[in-house]
Amino acid sequence: DAKTTQPNSMESNEEEPVHLPCNHSTISGTDYIHWYRQLPSQGPEYVIHGLTSNVNNRMASLAIAEDRKSSTLILHRATLRDAAVYYCILRYSGAGSYQLTFGKGTKLSVIP
Amino acid sequence: EPEVTQTPSHQVTQMGQEVILRCVPISNHLYFYWYRQILGQKVEFLVSFYNNEISEKSEIFDDQFSVERPDGSNFTLKIRSTKLEDSAMYFCASTPNPGDSLDGYTFGSGTRLTVV
Numbered sequence: 001d002a003k004t005t006q007p008n009s010m011e012s013n014e015e016e017p018v019h020l021p022c023n024h025s026t027i028s029g030t031d032y033i034h035w036y037r038q039l040p041s042q043g044p045e046y047v048i049h050g051l052t053s054n055v056n057n058r059m060a061s062l063a064i065a066e067d068r069k070s071s072t073l074i075l076h077r078a079t080l081r082d083a084a085v086y087y088c089i090l091r092y093s094g095a096g097s098y099q100l101t102f103g104k105g106t107k108l109s110v111i112p
Numbered sequence: 113e114p115e116v117t118q119t120p121s122h123q124v125t126q127m128g129q130e131v132i133l134r135c136v137p138i139s140n141h142l143y144f145y146w147y148r149q150i151l152g153q154k155v156e157f158l159v160s161f162y163n164n165e166i167s168e169k170s171e172i173f174d175d176q177f178s179v180e181r182p183d184g185s186n187f188t189l190k191i192r193s194t195k196l197e198d199s200a201m202y203f204c205a206s207t208p209n210p211g212d213s214l215d216g217y218t219f220g221s222g223t224r225l226t227v228v
Binding site for chain 2: 036042047098099102
């Protein structure tokens with residue numbers, strides 16, 4: 001499986017934008033970039049995913065580098081509820097079980 | 113918004129006993145998964161299930177584990193003879209058709225299994 005590298009932790013002030021980086025230099029052309037988050041004592045929660053183009057949804061934006069070797073999850077206005085561990089995951093889109101492989105993620109702290 | 117429902121939320125069992133963890137995936141989803149997370153560690157893949165059979169399993173998913181979808185709605189994980197090291201949060205997940213790459217995966221809120 002292609003690997004991702006994320007900072008262990010980040011801090012943000014409430015109501016400010018947050019940019020969570022992810023490096024995936026060995027990404028293949030068939031890998032989708034998925035982001036999930038896990039709030040304390042809860043299951044992982046889908047945030048966003050994309051292949052090549054930048055993506056927006058109601059939760060966040062995903063900016064993907066032109067060479068696809070890195071991506072950034074953007075939370076436009078951090079709230080206390082956004083404090084969680086954020087996982088960047090490459091999901092192979094060829095034949096298979098399409099399982100997700102979680103790393104350690106980035107623990108985001110939001111300061112009031 | 114549709115949810116993946118897991119029961120029970122917490123299960124305490126004695127070592128050597130059998131446990132069954134239950135999940136109700138979202139109704140139009142086709143792929144189902146079990147993951148576990150030992151306290152303070154990463155979320156680990158256990159098994160994937162499609163078209164009423166296992167499509168992939170990890171090294172963790174040994175002979176003491178089994179899965180089934182007995183009635184077309186429930187998706188269960190059975191641990192035959194629990195060990196202390198099976199204590200963990202177990203998460204069920206489902207997705208409509210990952211081959212379409214249009215959708216993310218929906219996870220349940222988990223079952224905390226404590227083996228004593």
